[in-house]
Amino acid sequence: MLPDKSFLLKLAQSDPSELSALEREKVAFLNRERLTRPLVMVNSSTSGTVAGAKETWEAIEQYVADRSIEIDLRESGSIGLSSEEPVISVQLPERTRVFFSRVTADKVSSVLDDLFHQVIPDQMLIGQLRREGQVPWNDVSYLDEIPFFALQQRIVMEECGIIDPFSFGEYVARSGYEAFLKIIRSYTFSEVCDLVTRSGLRGRSGGGFPAGKKWKVAFDTPSDQKYLICNAEESDPGAFMDRTLMEGNPFQLLEGISIAAYAIGSNRAYIYIRSEYKDAIRRIDNAIWQLREMGLLGDNILDSGYNLQISLRKGPGAFVCGEETALIASLEGRRGMPCSKPPYPSTAGYLGRPTVVNNVETLSNLPGIIRNGPEWFRGIGLEDCTGTKIFSISGRVRISGLVEVPMGTTFDTIVNDIIGGVNKGRELKALHVGGPLGCMVPVEMMNIPVSFENMKSRDLVLGSGGILVMDDRTCVVNTVRYFMDYVDKQSCGKCIPCREGTRRMAEILGSITRKPADEEQYSTLERFKGVMQLENMAEVMKDTSLCGLGQNAPNPVLSTLKYFRQEYEEHIFDRKCPSNTCTELRSWFIDVDMCTGCSICAKRCPVEAIIGTARHPYFIVQEKCTGCGICYDVCKFTAVYYK
């Protein structure tokens, strides 16, 4: 059900002080400051669903039906604690909202039992949300006091996980659409470009190109039609900030798209989204429908004479389509292969018309910039790199999730202070920043303030902001091989340096992480030569590849060769993986005390490397063993071990 249209539009355009008391009352209900019945919100975004949010949802429905309690059960996005899902939040009338983590279906009744008796269960508690005019719970820390949130500065993600992504009313009550209505009423196209240029906003997808400048080029190019494309093809493994933004606050993105489209004078905008993002698609579809009903999309928006259509296009899945020219090719119904630039898409892009491609995080920044002014945005972050950046952190960490910090924050703060470092008893080894085209940051360099320039000057890249945390049990070479395999598969095949280079690099890395097939006398030297070839090849690929994929593909290799050369040498000369991650380099042994002599391992060994007599301990001949690990799998007495 849609709330009163004229009221919402009035709300979006007027100062809160101009509203009557009755209207302010209405707003309080809309943004859930005031409630008539308890509100329960379940994070139903992807990370929540995987952890079992659906079952939690059903358990809550069952719980209230059994006791005939009337509640308001809603879906929400993620607050960024991906490893603590399913996260639910409960708000009783007059009280503040409390967040709980890991509430699986079986724990629903214990949490709700306590809460409905006005008791806070001490387990699973995250904290309470600070809102004025609500009675706080005693002895419950506020969310902004917990290290995870306290050190973050959430601008783009402010409402993620807190508001209902299906409710336009709630978005407006939290000052949504104020920015868009302001610009279509009182700004010209180029004024918006200038305003964003002054804010210093730079593209968040890796390149760091100033957004306002890009728009200006597209705006200044004469054409009968211009296009704005929102790049939501987030296929970096380990990056989920765009998905979370779309799932948590779709209206913010759509407002951002509307602002950007207006700035370049375009009437047509596309969202190119990964087809796997089913939850995000559902929410954006719903949001677009609501905006059409409200008259905020379509022809002659609120009698301003400005028309805008936004349509959703599902990307059929290709990593290279994150590159803007490849994305445009894909939208046109061709294979997603990049073209050489110039001409840049901002002068000749989709169907040959000026096209601006911006990513989700960049566009989601816009409503805040317009609302609070460019000077406010300049005040956040660094002089040459303004605003905040969202990092998605995964790997061997205590908490994985999304962290939004001002530019200039060090990796040390992000990983050690906010996330709480690696698991207990482990040591931090490195950070892999920026996905498959990113680079490895060693522990010694974790104190650099994050910005596009600071990374570039040290031969590192920021990429889209995925951070993979590696502890001492992970192998650097193996991880690089994994990324290279991925890039090799995803290379579109148009230009030779990338197509052949990634394949050869993957082969060389593969040979390093595997046992050599024969022990010819020069084989070690050959393998070492591979490393030197890696460096030469990386140079060629960087200089001659057509698009960013090929140019950045050697990044993981180069950064690890620079900072973790020792580990490569151990793999090559000692044929040992220091962290025992490369399965084929493991040395297998049979524990004499555990082995019962059942002979199953000897029978199953494909290379006849296990010898012995029945009912006596068996023995693995290291020279013959290929390290396949079948003996380990078949042994019923766990007598086989590796080191």
Add this chain to the structure above:
Amino acid sequence: MVTETARIDEILDRFPQIKRNALIPLLQAVQDEFGYISEEAIVRIGAHLSLPTSKVYGLATFYNQFSFSPRGVYHIALCNGSSCHLGGSGELFGELIKLLEIGDGETTRDGLFSLEVQSCIGACGQSPVMAVNGTYFSGITVKELREIIKQYREDASG
């Protein structure tokens, strides 16, 4: 029983515009409807858009979303994102190959299982993650994986 041809025609009718940029949405509609793209579908789409069949096939093979063999009763999607890789998805993949005797993008002969390795399912906090027909399994080990597959086999036979 509606024939496959009729169902393809019904999809083609939804896209009256004969434009190149309708090609991907068309293929996606077919993929959603049948779970794969058959030879017949490719030929008919080509005829509908006045494009050579080779072009349609060339485009479809470029993208990860499209598959050309029918899916199994149980479609297994294994995440091989970076976090899942650190969490041991490689070992799970090896185990699945051994258990099901199929590779990425293939279907078992009995049509029971099909396997797909995805680049990132998006639940990096719960690695490694696998989904069977949309039911998620997170943080699984090789042993648990064997149990899961065994359970599905039993479900199918019983």
